[in-house]
Amino acid sequence: QSALTQPPSASGSPGQSVTISCTGTSSDVGGYNYVSWYQQHPGKAPKLMIYEVSKRPSGVPDRFSGSKSGNTASLTVSGLQAEDEADYYCSSYAASNNLGVFGGGTKLTVL
């Protein structure tokens, strides 16, 4: 099972919006509405930010939003803040292994 494709880096200035893409196939991202996004600060465990494409767990700011079109899912962070600087990983259910698959991760820099 190949990893989902994410850009290695993304950046934006405070207050701006940035969108991170996550491209898979019809056997994972495109076939199921089970895309999730995780934020990981250096030295910390990942944290769930978005599940089922666009749902936010309790406590996650509404500046974080998710969407999907075809085989590509996206995470948008609006009103960028310094604390949003982190690595972001997408994940999807993968029919090929009846498990999940992660993207390679995107390092978000707040300029």
Place this chain on the structure above:
Amino acid sequence: EVQLVQSGAEVKKPGESLEISCKGSGYSFSNYWIAWVRQMPGKGLEWMGIIFRGDSDTRYNPSFQGQVNISVDKSLSTAYLQWSSLKASDTAMYYCARPIMGRGVFISLDYWGQGTLVTVSS
């Protein structure tokens, strides 16, 4: 409060065996799956496998099948990740996490342990 607490860092030699653990609390552990995720130094996240009650409810990423063993003791609310013969390439941070499943399909990982760093070096 849901918590997954993992065992401490380990330093091992190649060829040695190892078992690390993940203890859940604050929820009905027996009703949920547990997942294991690897993160090699400076790299991304990789699914290793998930377990529910035991061998019949265990799924491995083919990349890890035969390389590790995942087990669970529901009476202790604890899941385990085991190696019989470590390699230097097993050096990584290992996370346990609680998968949310829908009709047997993985949806998301909503709670994570703090991670266990395993270092394998001669």
